[in-house]
Amino acid sequence: MFGVGMSTAYARKLRWCTLNARFKDSAIVARPGAIRAGDRETFMKIVRFILALAVGIVIFSLTVAAVGAIGHGFYPPPAEFQQIGDRMSDAMRAQDQAAFERTQVELAEAMAAYLPTAPTGSFIFVVAAWITGAFVGGGVAAFVTSWGRRSVAMLVGVADVGAIILVSSLLPGPGWMPFVGIAGSLIAAFAAGTLVASGTRTKPSLSRKAAP
Incomplete structure (x- = not known):
């Protein structure tokens, strides 16, 4: 009886050691995969952050152009600017560097003569375009990224x-x-990032409340 008990205890101990070794081997094999998955997730977050920044800058540029176009409707620039711009475009298409440089000088001189007499409203529209562009572009960038929303804005x-x-x-x-x-612009960008960050943070809680 004593020998049978010893053999049974030894068999149980051997079985436990075998299972423990298998568990350790599986953990060793699984751990690198888990690390690689974490690295991929971090990499994708960084890529999405950079993409969000690029998209935000593009949206910012488009918004500034749109608000500027509205401002030109209220305060149209002198017709001379359009003529110089047309000559500059012709020089670019013809790849005439000398003509392009001459039109640049003409445009700078025309702008220098116009700015002192330009209406204040035209300058207000320019500043409004900058601030609106920062808000819209920063908000879009914060929405696209999955982390660092205020930072990207x-x-x-x-x-x-x-x-x-x-x-x-x-x-x-x-x-x-x-x-x-x-x-x-800095205040508008920060406000946009804060609004998007707070809005995305409250979404999970609202969904949990709506669940039965």
């Missing part, structure tokens, strides 16, 4: 700030324009 706002600085250096207008445009 603020990056769109930073791109807007870069465009404002560039435009202000090339075509100087009233001194208040860049300051109001930069501050308004």
